[in-house]
Amino acid sequence: MSYLPKPKLHHPSLPKNALGFTRRDYEGAISTLCAGCGHDSISAAIIQACFELEIAPHRVAKMSGIGCSSKTPNYFLGAGHGFNSVHGRMPSVLTGAYLANRDLIYLGVSGDGDSASIGFGQFAHIMRRGVNMTYIVENNGVYGLTKGQFSATSDKGSKAKKGTVNTDEPIDLVGIALQLGATYVARAFSGDKEQLVPLIKGAIRHPGAAFIDCISPCVAFNNHEGSTKSYDFVREHNEAVNRLDVIRDREPVVAEYAPGELCEVAQHDGSVLRLRKLQEGHDPTDRLSAMAYMHGRKAEGEIVTGLLYVDPDPSDIHAGLRTVPVPLNRLDDAALCPGAAALEAINAGLR
Numbered sequence: 190m191s192y193l194p195k196p197k198l199h200h201p202s203l204p205k206n207a208l209g210f211t212r213r214d215y216e217g218a219i220s221t222l223c224a225g226c227g228h229d230s231i232s233a234a235i236i237q238a239c240f241e242l243e244i245a246p247h248r249v250a251k252m253s254g255i256g257c258s259s260k261t262p263n264y265f266l267g268a269g270h271g272f273n274s275v276h277g278r279m280p281s282v283l284t285g286a287y288l289a290n291r292d293l294i295y296l297g298v299s300g301d302g303d304s305a306s307i308g309f310g311q312f313a314h315i316m317r318r319g320v321n322m323t324y325i326v327e328n329n330g331v332y333g334l335t336k337g338q339f340s341a342t343s344d345k346g347s348k349a350k351k352g353t354v355n356t357d358e359p360i361d362l363v364g365i366a367l368q369l370g371a372t373y374v375a376r377a378f379s380g381d382k383e384q385l386v387p388l389i390k391g392a393i394r395h396p397g398a399a400f401i402d403c404i405s406p407c408v409a410f411n412n413h414e415g416s417t418k419s420y421d422f423v424r425e426h427n428e429a430v431n432r433l434d435v436i437r438d439r440e441p442v443v444a445e446y447a448p449g450e451l452c453e454v455a456q457h458d459g460s461v462l463r464l465r466k467l468q469e470g471h472d473p474t475d476r477l478s479a480m481a482y483m484h485g486r487k488a489e490g491e492i493v494t495g496l497l498y499v500d501p502d503p504s505d506i507h508a509g510l511r512t513v514p515v516p517l518n519r520l521d522d523a524a525l526c527p528g529a530a531a532l533e534a535i536n537a538g539l540r
């Protein structure tokens with residue numbers, strides 16, 4: 190029933206953004222997920238972020254795999270482009286689309302099964318390639334859609350609803366993304382909109398590979414005592430490294446800052462990330478200390494949330510491949526197929 194449309198009538202006094210859109214213009218079809226599913230809160234945060242960033246909904250390409258999480262692009266940005274790919278294969282589809290047309294804003298939505306189990310190889314490669322995107326994993330530590338099997342992020346020793354115990358080590362996608370070169374790495378909790386919305390806004394404005402691991406409790410299969418992806422566990426063990434806000438169109442200001450103070454990190458596109466440093470010693474522009482800090486807190490049973498790492502001036506896959514700036518579908522035949530002589534010259538250069 191996910192095709193169910195919402196009523197088109199809008200209240201005339203709904204606030205509008207600079208483009209003339211109301212928040213309702215960023216919504217999609219009615220969600221068919223279980224009531225209370227964390228994934229719906231993430232959809233609401235995406236809607237809020239795009240509304241506040243004044244992005245035209247049709248400029249967003251929503252890419253996903255398979256799972257409850259991967260169904261959610263149907264529930265936001267109804268006027269956006271959508272591609273529901275094969276389980277675990279969203280990263281290669283997103284990469285191809287971005288190479289063909291860099292004019293759109295790419296948003297990848299995936300699950301822990303989709304990205305850490307079947308799609309782990311694809312996840313690793315997109316993180317290291319400098320694809321300009323926002324990649325959100327709605328991490329519930331379980332295969333929700335197929336009724337509660339363990340995923341690769343399930344906690345070792347955790348019990349499934351039917352009583353089976355997981356004996357495998359979990360994969361921490363934040364650690365992997367940091368190691369493989371993602372240039373904006375954050376962790377959030379679906380139940381903390383105040384933190385999640387600015388993190389999504391910052392990721393969308395970041396001109397490189399932005400990854401958000403968003404813990405998102407599955408109320409049907411993984412919200413029990415002992416699960417680190419349950420509402421109660423995250424509320425009790427969450428340690429926020431920073432509070433951030435995104436300011437658009439200001440002069441870049443990079444500040445040295447002390448614990449407890451505000452840090453402004455200028456991004457390449459001119460937007461500024463404002464980070465409230467809560468922890469002594471955490472510098473979000475230092476990849477190594479972000480990794481060490483996250484692992485250190487994890488050893489203490491804590492989940493670090495917030496913006497762990499950002500490279501204010503990331504490189505992009507297009508720069509590496511030296512592709513043309515014009516989307517491929519706007520090139521004519523002569524530009525797309527330069528002829529046998531040009532091909533011969535390329536081949537000769539490879540011999």
Ligand SMILES: Cc1ncc(C[n+]2csc(CCOP(=O)(O)OP(=O)(O)O)c2C)c(N)n1
Pocket residue numbers: 255256257258259276299300301302303304307327329331332333334335340
């Ligand atoms: C190639 C393939 N293998 C297995 C499946 C069955 N399948 C569908 S969704 C899913 C797991 C989804 O888990 P996750 O990505 O964590 O999403 P969630 O439902 O938890 O949001 C599986 C195993 C499939 N659709 N395709």
Ligand code: SF4
Pocket residue numbers: 221222223225226227228257258329333334406407408409410
């Ligand atoms: S099964 Fe779990 S992940 Fe899927 S919609 Fe229900 S609560 Fe959400």
Ligand SMILES: [Mg+2]
Pocket residue numbers: 256300301302327328329330331332333340
């Ligand atoms: Mg899952």
